[in-house]
Amino acid sequence: MGFSKKQHLQQNIDALRIAFKLEKENRKATVDERLLMMQYSGFGGLKFLLNPIENEIDINNWRKTEHDLFPITQELHQLLKENSEDEKQYCRYVDNIKSSVLTAFYTPPQVIDAISATLRESGLNIDKFLEPSAGIGSFIQSFSENQQSVTTYEKDLLTGKILKQLYPDSNIRISGFEEIPEKEQNSYDAIASNIPFGDTSVGN
The missing domain is CATH 3.40.50.150 (Vaccinia Virus protein VP39)
Structure with a gap:
């Protein structure tokens, strides 16, 4: 099975959602939550995350072959916004993601x-x-x-x-x-x- 950008990103989103939830609830992960978080693999290779995402019209600046990734990228940004204390923290999260697109490849x-x-x-x-x-x-x-x-x-x-x-x-x-x-x-x-x-x- 080939590399699926959408699946890769969805697994990361699911893992981050759990991590944010655990942080808010101040508790340890269950076995199932831990297994889902272990699917997290960073954002290496997901270059479409560098594309503009602020407005719906931004999809016109994306490659047509990656239009199906626009909604899930919006989902990622919404998750980050909902779990940021302020705009500054949200921007730090986004900057980290953009930097890791070129560097985050985990060792087997x-x-x-x-x-x-x-x-x-x-x-x-x-x-x-x-x-x-x-x-x-x-x-x-x-x-x-x-x-x-x-x-x-x-x-x-x-x-x-x-x-x-x-x-x-x-x-x-x-x-x-x-x-x-x-x-x-x-x-x-x-x-x-x-x-x-x-x-x-x-x-x-």
Whole structure:
């Protein structure tokens, strides 16, 4: 089955809707809610999200082949507006999405499990593990199972919300890795990540 932009975006919307709801209700996710949030995969490759969306007439500026994606993109923006404290926060969410269109491609779990297994089999004593660009936390899942202390950074605001709801008991920081406190530098036993290298910044 090929890549479906509409399905990809719908899964992200559903996951974000749950994360916003959990945040408002101040509770942990149910098993079913957690499974739905784990379908979140960021907005990488969804370039149509860069198109104008403010008015119905904006659809005329979209490719005809992507007109069917206009309503679901409106749904995304409506969700963000309903869950933003003000216009400034809404704009920050939108800016994050636009930046992540070019950078958000998550590492397959099989790759992460292989990295985790290799580190364990190396004989290294890993008590403290750092993930500088966490995504939805596959490294947390892999290393937490072995009782290591895991600290993660995720700069994208929306991905960070999902991450915090998936792993509410983990040390998750929604900020850039460059903000790590000086006292923590050189204090981790292992660092592993699949950072989206490039010259595109993720806004705050």
